[in-house]
Amino acid sequence: MSELAHGMLAGLAEIADTGRDSRRGGYSRHLWQGADLELRAWFALRAERLGLSVETDRNGNLWAWWGEPGPDAVVTGSHLDSVPGGGAYDGPLGVVSALEAVARLRASGFTPSRPCAVLVCAEEEGSRFGIACLGSRLLTGGIDADRARALIDADGITLAQAARRAGLDPAHLGADRDALARIGLFIELHVEQGRGLVDLGRPVAVASSILAHGRWRLTVTGQGNHAGATPMEDRRDPLVAAARAIVAVQDATGGHPGARATVGRLEVVPGGTNVIASSVHAWLDARAPTDAETRDLVAAIAAAVGEAAQVNGCSVAVTEESWTGTVTFDPELVGRFRSVLGADALVPALPTGAGHDAGVLAASVPSAMLFVRNPTGVSHSPEEFAEVGDCVAGIDALETLLRSLL
C-alpha cells in the first residue's frame, strides 16, 4: 500500500498496519478492542487536524463536525471495524474518502451553507456482538436497547459491560432522537462488494437498492457423549445434524432466484476431539430481493433444518438475531446524484446484496451510497481491492456531491 502514502489515500496507508490478522490474513478490527480503539483515536486525530470537532454519541458512533452540529446536516461516512480477516477497503475507504472530500472543500475556501459531519458507525460488521450495523441500529432505535445491552461477545462480555469499559454509560445506549434529528441526509461511499462496475467498465456507481437480509441462529441440540464408548446407532450427534442442515440451507435457495443463504460460522459445544458434541450453534445469513421471498426462504430452511435434526435424534431452535427489509434508496436522491455526477450512462445505479449503515439509516433519513469498483469482485476477504485511480474517482464524486448539497 506504499503507493498510497503520497497520494489522496494517505489515510488508508496510515492505518495499513492496524489490526492485521496474521492467522486469517487481512484485518480483524472488532468493536472497542485493540485495533478498533487505535482506529478511533486515529480518526479523531485526523479529523481534529482538519479543524473538525469530534464527539462520540451515546452509542459509540463517532462524529466529526464541520461547523455547528445539525440540524439538516449533510453527513457522510462509513465504518472502521471489519469482519474477521477482512479487507482493507470495506469501511475505511468511505471514512478516508469522506475526510479527504471535506479536506479538499476546506482547502478550496468553500463555505458550507448547512452543517456537515463525517460519521463513523460502530460495529457495522457485527463481528463482536453478532448484530450487523449495531451502531446505526441503536442510533435509529432499530434494535431494542435492553436486548442490545444483553448481547454477549465470544468472551461472555455483554455490550453493556464493553460500553462501560469504552467510557459510555450503558443506560444511555439506544434510540438517540437528538443525534438522528441532526442528519438532513446521509451519503456512504463504499468499495463495491461484487462485480457490477467491473462488468460495466465504470469506476463509480450510485446504489439503487439493498437486498432484504437477516441473521438467524440455529441451535441444534443432541446428546454429548464419549467418542469411543458410544456405538454409532446410539448417538444423537448435533454436529452431524448441523452438517446435513448446512447442505439443506444451500439446497433451499434453489427455488428463489437471486437469493443467497450462507452458514459461515459454527460453534461446537463443548468442542473436544474425543467428545460427541452436545449442541451446535450455526449462524445463517439469508438474503433475497424482497421481504416476502426472504421470509419464504428462511421458512424453507427452518423446515429443512428441522428435518435434518429429527433424522439424527436432535432438536433445533431457530432464533432471529437481526432483520433488515429491502432498502430502495430514495429514487429522487439517486436521480439527483446521477445528474450531478454526469450523464446517467457514466454513473450507473446498481443494486447490492450487502447490508450497510446507509441502509439502516435510510428508514429514518434520506440516504444514498456511492460504490467504487473492486476489480476482484471479492469482499470480506483479504482479496478485496480498489485501484488508486478508482478511489480518487470516488473522492471526486463525493466532493462534487458535497459541494452541490452544502
Ligand SMILES: [Zn+2]
Ligand atoms: Zn462495509
